[in-house]
Amino acid sequence: MVERILKTRGIFWMWCALLLIPIGIGLYSALQVFTKGLVVTNLSDLAPWGLWIVVDLSCIALSAGAFSLSALAHLFGRDNFKPIARVAVFVGLLGYTGAMMCLLLDIGRPERFWHGWVFWQTHSMLWEVTMCITLYFSVLLLEVFPMIVELPLFNRFKWLQNLGHRIHRFAPILAIMGMGLSLLHQSSLGGTYGVVAGRASLYRATMPLLFIVSAVAAGMAFTVQMTLIVQWLKRRVLVPRDVLFQVGQVAGAILFVYLYMRFWDSTAGAYGYVPGRSESDLLLTTGTFGLTFWGWEIILGGIVAGTFLIMARRRNSIGMLLMGSGLTMAGIIANRWNTTMLAFTQPLSTEPVLTNPASVRYLPSLVEWGTALGIVAGLTLAFSLGMRFLPAYKGHTPTPVASSGD
């Protein structure tokens, strides 16, 4: 039945039209935020970061394949990784676009988005993140530019295509810049949490390391997942199977390194009773958080995902590879959700009580859900169009197994 649906005439345009519905909801919701302010959200002084920050952090983590795979392909001599690095760069560009859209909504004064570049706050982690994210976005644009000007639409503008060729020659330099900027901001996003002395669940020196390692694993796995799905939908091969298996194995190994770090961070970091930290660990591992933590973050999105990613190559199982990469994606989203929400759910102090109420219950408002849905749908639409029309993702026609022996 799926085969028949995929072969339906105009199915691609129907898909695009379907995506316009959530995009419309997102635009309407964003208009509410821009005209009425953050009052239409459920964010408050007690829970200043919510769904948008979770989407922002997830988008950035899932984009980490761009810098890590580009570095492997261009700097570490893995030439066979170039086709998947090409997909990763496009995924990265869209991921960072989504992250910046979330931040534009979240800052409350969107017309002042440029202040970070002009009024330098060099002691602020968020300033460093702002500079790195915007600079890295420019690097990603330069990396994608040569692929965009390859479109037949630009055949009339030879100078643009020549410029694209010239920029492409600098791919290794762009890879170095991308790696530097990403290593800085992927970890300093964790650092932004790690320096919050008032929130016991966040305040630890290991946060930057946990963020960068988990992002690299998730970014690589997400690129594998997207490539597999696009190949299936297009009925064309973009990246050789063996490369996908190899990247999966690397992602799985890094995921286990992350789990190892996380284990010691949790056990040695809170050995005995550590005020605030012990309570936050209890809150994370039981009740509502316990389900997302044990279910998604550790078991399915960690141990099972890592095992699938590593075993897929040995078992020559594409299904296992896709399951592993999909579970890794779910695990990283659960991790960013838990990290953000736990900090504001846990009371600052109960003796004496520092806030009224002591702890806050946060559930995103409809407007927040609407904008998040719109952003994800917008990114999906852009990804679909890119994979369909950009010549770099044209792919190769495979041979049916039955005729391969001829």
Add this chain to the structure above:
Amino acid sequence: MSFTDMLSNIVAVIIFIGGPIIPLLFIAFQVAGWHHQITEPVMEEEGHGH
């Protein structure tokens, strides 16, 4: 924990864990099925092979 609490927790686990896994499993089977039907072409470096 009352029976209702236990039941609601079980339902929550099934929905929360099973909800995303079922479509993922479905896609994984479809993609794996397609890969079984094809032989990959020999791929050469093209255009802007980043």
